[in-house]
Amino acid sequence: MTDSLQSVLFLLAAAVLVVVVFRAIKLPPLLGYLVLGVVIGPRALGLMPDTPQSHALGEFGVVFLMFSIGLEFSLPKLVAMRRIVFGLGALQVGITVAVGVLLLPLALPIDWRGGLLLGGVLAMSSTAIVVKMLADRIELDTAHGRQIIGVLLFQDLAVVPLLILVPALAHHAGSLVVTLGFAMAKAALVLSVLLVFGQRPMRAWFNLVAKRYSSELFILNVLLGLFFVTVGMQLDLRAVVANFGWVLLALAGLMAFKAALIAGLARIFGNSLGAGLRIGLDLAHVGEFAFVLLAQPGATGIIPAQLMQPVLAAMLLSMLAAPFVIEYSERIVRRTVGAEWLNRAMELHQIAVKSMGFDGHVVICGYGRCGQNLGRMLDEESIQYFALDLDMARIHDAAAAGDAVVYGDGGRREVLIAAGVMRARALVITFHDAQAALRVLEQIRALRPDLPVVVRTLDDTHIERLEAAGASEVVAEVMEGSLMLASHALMLLGVPVRRVLRRVQATRASRYHVLRDVFQGNVLHDGEAQERPSARLHAVYIVQGAPCIGRTLGELALGELGAEVSAIRRHGLKSLSPAADTVIEQGDVVVLFGPDDTIGAAEIRLLQGWRARTGLAKALNRERPA
Structure with a gap:
């Protein structure tokens, strides 16, 4: 009995170690066993008798x-x-x-x-x-x-x-x-x-x-x-x-x-x-x-x-x-298979033909419920989108309804190019498969390191990996679900609606870079006569010879133009938290946030020098309402 127990314990310990190793090299544990x-x-080391x-x-x-x-x-x-x-x-x-x-x-x-x-x-x-x-x-x-x-x-x-x-x-x-x-x-x-x-x-x-x-x-x-x-x-x-x-x-x-x-x-x-x-x-x-x-x-x-x-x-x-x-x-x-090249070329040609009329659009990878809801909201804002999906039945029904969706794998370089990613304003990954999302991000990092990418995930497990791979924002379903649960619970307990909204907005602002500027100040006012100027993300790729190379964000003073540096991606490997002493290097992708005019001024300051834009900056500051 003792020998049998010792053999089983040894076998279990060895099996756990092998499973860890085989998972690390991305091979099925079954092979490890x-x-x-x-x-x-x-018949080999003889550590385990054949009993x-x-x-x-x-x-x-x-x-x-x-x-x-x-x-x-x-x-x-x-x-x-x-x-x-x-x-x-x-x-x-x-x-x-x-x-x-x-x-x-x-x-x-x-x-x-x-x-x-x-x-x-x-x-x-x-x-x-x-x-x-x-x-x-x-x-x-x-x-x-x-x-x-x-x-x-x-x-x-x-x-x-x-x-x-x-x-x-x-x-x-x-x-x-x-x-x-x-x-x-x-x-x-x-x-x-x-x-x-x-x-x-x-x-x-x-x-x-x-x-x-x-x-x-x-x-x-x-x-x-x-x-x-x-x-x-x-x-x-x-x-x-x-x-x-x-x-x-x-x-x-x-x-x-x-x-x-x-x-x-x-x-x-x-x-x-x-x-x-x-x-x-x-x-x-x-x-x-x-x-x-x-x-x-x-x-x-x-x-x-x-x-x-x-x-x-x-x-x-x-x-x-x-x-x-x-x-x-x-x-x-x-x-x-020689004909396979022709078949692939025909598929890519069909995607390219359908996306030919799109410019400044949003590429959506995954057209399930999340992707469809996003598409409807983009339609309501008159923003073009082009969706890729792998479910033929879903694609057939959506295309029959007039949606811009085609069969294609967003993890393939040629498919993204055919979908017009070089002309796109943003890309959104709506499925929650982290490995598949990382494949898409790898291709985007090679094609368009300046393209803003929003990724959906189930929880916080893969947020750091996705951000390091180049995601501008990662939206965790658990986070958003907990905010909705807290909102309903607080309102049922009698907490004023405005206070609940303020807490939700503050939580989101601390979590999402894109929303930090939106929620500066107090709670949104009911019946606002005028909305704030439309703000958006814009990524600037720092080319060789740019005058900002070697200077810190504090020296560049982009904030005086009204533009916020949301993030800096370096060599496509990690996202830096921008600080005043962060030094700009060649090949960096500086993610700006703000209205179109201030983003334009900030981009010119980064790529052409700040002296050339002093007059425009002063003009913008004079025109900006207090």
């Missing part, structure tokens, strides 16, 4: 993994995607298994049972890796992204009958037919329970656990991790090194075969060659459920031990390669 098992296993107790813990992980399959499926979703799931997905799995049964026994020392098992193994791809990568690349809602998800749905669904069939394949030939018949009946029953009867109670239980922030979620993840650690422990590095040539051949063969098969099937289902190749490359690897199949009790009796090691090694290497293949799939497609 597999690598950890290889390193500490009995029945460790396998028993791993089997609990398989149980929870199968529960998660049931939670992910829903009959309405399967019906809605039936053409992709039961068409493209079913053909991919079926053909791969058929190739395994018919061809692999001719090349490997296995019979048709081993071919069926290896065919099922090769048919699987990693849902965890692919979904994460597509989400990071904002491709889940693209045409090829939806088809990839459809194929993954069927692969996960096919795991259930395969798990039941593998132990049955180990029986003797005399009873094999009867055993397989019972296995298929059990598979059909289990699928029915998972899809029809099991979803509501299990989903309700998991939701309850999540809402309670219960430790059961941690235990679930730990058990899943322990399973993959035990799988990694099965890999013998010495056997892999001895057969490294065969391992590389198996790796290249399985990824090339899957990519070609899926790309060809995608073409049959009406996709372009470029889209089909993207789908094939993203699904070319072997997934986590393949390890689950090979870990079944009957698998070792079907596949010889000398073949199992190269197979495990090729599978593990394919999963390690998957994030990199997916990351560079776009470049691979562009280099290999």
Whole structure:
């Protein structure tokens, strides 16, 4: 008992460390668990013995993994995607298994049972890796992204009958037919329970656990991790090194075969060659459920031990390669498919044509509810906007209603250029995905470092990163929601409305650079006859030879012109809090705030010198009302 407890504690500590490292290098933790098992296993460093107790813990992980399959499926979703799931997905799995049964026994020392098992193994791809990568690349809602998800749905669904069939394949030939018949009946029953009867109670239980922030979620993840650690422990590095040539051949063969098969099937289902190749490359690897199949009790009796090691090694290497293949799939497609350049050029041409009449407009990245509300407000102020979104259904409905929205990824340089970002007055990122927003900011920093960018986020977690990446303002939903809650609560408690507004305005003024000047002074007066002069943000890029270089903001005295320095971005890496002793450097982006006339005077002082504007500054001061 003591040895088992010590082994589990050591395994947990090592797993936590590996997860931290793999998250830091932006790789899925699942790969970390597999690598950890290889390193500490009995066939490598020998720090963790291969005992029945460790396998028993791993089997609990398989149980929870199968529960998660049931939670992910829903009959309405399967019906809605039936053409992709039961068409493209079913053909991919079926053909791969058929190739395994018919061809692999001719090349490997296995019979048709081993071919069926290896065919099922090769048919699987990693849902965890692919979904994460597509989400990071904002491709889940693209045409090829939806088809990839459809194929993954069927692969996960096919795991259930395969798990039941593998132990049955180990029986003797005399009873094999009867055993397989019972296995298929059990598979059909289990699928029915998972899809029809099991979803509501299990989903309700998991939701309850999540809402309670219960430790059961941690235990679930730990058990899943322990399973993959035990799988990694099965890999013998010495056997892999001895057969490294065969391992590389198996790796290249399985990824090339899957990519070609899926790309060809995608073409049959009406996709372009470029889209089909993207789908094939993203699904070319072997997934986590393949390890689950090979870990079944009957698998070792079907596949010889000398073949199992190269197979495990090729599978593990394919999963390690998957994030990199997916990351560079776009470049691979562009280099290999000549027509893909033409298709991309046509898409960009359509965006450029639609944005051609826009000048001094606002580019909106994301046209969900937030983007649509912003668009309506801009319309009411007669300010042009041009929106980019990735949801084709939303784009179709919005475009039919007359909104200026097109299909495009704001994280791509060429799309932003086609949307007229070089002529835009501002850019607003309305989705709350911080990683996607950082991709957009990276492109803006290279194209238009002077362009004001407003970013939406859920909370304060990513504010500093977004501001450092070049965001002029970051609006946190939690902040605005708390202000509205406080406003209503104070008014219900009898606090005068003007005092509530003053407190809200003061809080916003301290949080947002843009609003500091707006709320200087007292509360807004009801029935104001005249509004204050319209103020706006304007960014000035400090070019080589500008007379302001080497001088401090105090020396430049831009405040006497009526312009406020809201922020200074240096080398696009961080936002400086402007102070009187801040020295201007070449390449800085000085963000000014104020009315148009004072901003113009301040820009000329920065770029041409303050002496040339002394007369104009005095004139502006005389004309400015007291």
